[in-house]
Amino acid sequence: MAVECKIEWEDLNRKMEKMFPMPQIMAKILQEVNNPNASAASLEKILKNDPSFTLKILALANSSYYGVAAKVANIRAAITLLGLNMVKSIALHASVSDLFRVTANSFGFSGTELWKHSVGVGVCVKMVSRRLHLGNAEDYFTLGLLHDVGLLIEHQFFPEAADAVLKRLTLGPAKLTDVERELLGTDHEVLSALLCRKWSLPESVCTVVKFHHHPAEAPEALRRTTAAVYLANTIVQQAGYGFHYRSGENITGEVLKVLGIEDVDAQVMQEDFHREAAEISLQFA
Numbered sequence: 001m002a003v004e005c006k007i008e009w010e011d012l013n014r015k016m017e018k019m020f021p022m023p024q025i026m027a028k029i030l031q032e033v034n035n036p037n038a039s040a041a042s043l044e045k046i047l048k049n050d051p052s053f054t055l056k057i058l059a060l061a062n063s064s065y066y067g068v069a070a071k072v073a074n075i076r077a078a079i080t081l082l083g084l085n086m087v088k089s090i091a092l093h094a095s096v097s098d099l100f101r102v103t104a105n106s107f108g109f110s111g112t113e114l115w116k117h118s119v120g121v122g123v124c125v126k127m128v129s130r131r132l133h134l135g136n137a138e139d140y141f142t143l144g145l146l147h148d149v150g151l152l153i154e155h156q157f158f159p160e161a162a163d164a165v166l167k168r169l170t171l172g173p174a175k176l177t178d179v180e181r182e183l184l185g186t187d188h189e190v191l192s193a194l195l196c197r198k199w200s201l202p203e204s205v206c207t208v209v210k211f212h213h214h215p216a217e218a219p220e221a222l223r224r225t226t227a228a229v230y231l232a233n234t235i236v237q238q239a240g241y242g243f244h245y246r247s248g249e250n251i252t253g254e255v256l257k258v259l260g261i262e263d264v265d266a267q268v269m270q271e272d273f274h275r276e277a278a279e280i281s282l283q284f285a
């Protein structure tokens with residue numbers, strides 16, 4: 001029996017503000033890095049305000065996600081060694097991870113597994129961006145972390161319909177967004193974009209997450225970035241890393257064309273991700 005759910009957008013907006021506020025520390029960091037006078041000292045001041053957050057950042061900076069050979073013992077050393085951009089990305093990583101902890105488990109879904117998937121996509125899309133010289137690799141990492149936050153919203157606010165979506169996907173490969181649109185009247189791409197917009201993230205971030213399963217529909221200026229997220233998402237999904245389902249999605253010729261690569265390049269990236277995944281999996285043990 002289909003569980004249909006008509007979303008009351010006004011109600012959802014109100015609830016989202018209460019249950020998914022932008023992590024305060026994330027707001028402060030974003031404000032600071034957009035400040036033309038931002039410096040290592042000013043960022044250090046924000047990050048050191050919260051000792052447990054400082055510990056989290058140092059643990060991440062010394063983990064294999066960031067591939068830094070030298071160990072960092074304090075925030076100042078992290079900023080000096082890794083640079084402002086990477087420390088910003090680590091700080092966002094640390095602040096967003098808490099959101100994934102609050103969600104309840106439901107049919108075939110857990111916040112922890114979705115977090116693992118999101119980190120996997122972050123690591124993979126960062127690798128793709130470096131290989132294809134697409135721009136700031138840390139910004140790509142952030143896109144990976146945030147692309148599926150809409151799934152959290154779905155499972156938090158519409159658990160029955162969200163369960164029905166996952167149940168339907170066990171019946172056979174299907175496109176997640178098609179099933180969501182049928183049963184929910186919207187999909188997690190739209191919900192991810194909504195949350196990013198609520199958090200006043202750059203419009204480019206909102207747009208990329210909104211089209212991450214439909215890169216061909218993304219505005220031309222962001223199509224390559226969106227295709228990179230699609231590619232990384234498909235690689236991580238097919239590797240069965242973290243939350244995954246019987247997806248009807250493949251690395252299509254169209255995506256390869258947008259990225260300007262061949263099938264064989266995508267295969268190399270898949271192999272690279274498998275190697276990286278073995279390393280980062282240790283963090284989830």
Ligand SMILES: [Fe+2]
Nearest residue numbers: 147148212213
């Ligand atoms: Fe997605």
Ligand SMILES: [Fe+2]
Nearest residue numbers: 121147148233
């Ligand atoms: Fe995803």
